[in-house]
Amino acid sequence: MKWIKLDVELPEDDFVKMIKVDGKKLCLVRHQNKLHALQNSCPHAGGILSGGWCKNGHIICPLHRYEYNLETGKGLAGQNDYVDVYPIEEREDGVYVGLPEGFWKRLFS
Ligand code: FES
Secondary structure, eight states, X not given: OEEEEOOSOOXXXXXXXXXXXXXXXXXXXXXXXXXXXXXXBOTTTOOBGGGXXXXXXXXXXXXXXXXXXXXXOBBOTTXXXXXXXXXXXXXXXXXXXXXOOOHHHHHHO
């Protein structure tokens, strides 16, 4: 896991937006005063989750309204799918997202 500092200003209020971290697009969410980082592409049919909205602790995909838990990434019962969620921390010097390191990168670093 490597922690990467975000170089964007984040709104204080709730938001859903796409950010690029280390070449990877993530869906960044502030919901009820807590930050979440998820994969940006919906596993159902590739909808863009950062174009969606939050309800009851879930991100809603704008295409077909599938819902994913912001904490666990799990889809609602019956969807049988999930999205990847990434650890995110607000530190004194900024906001950091933890991304898994690739197998080959780890091997040769
Ligand atoms: S593409 Fe997201 S719900 Fe269908």
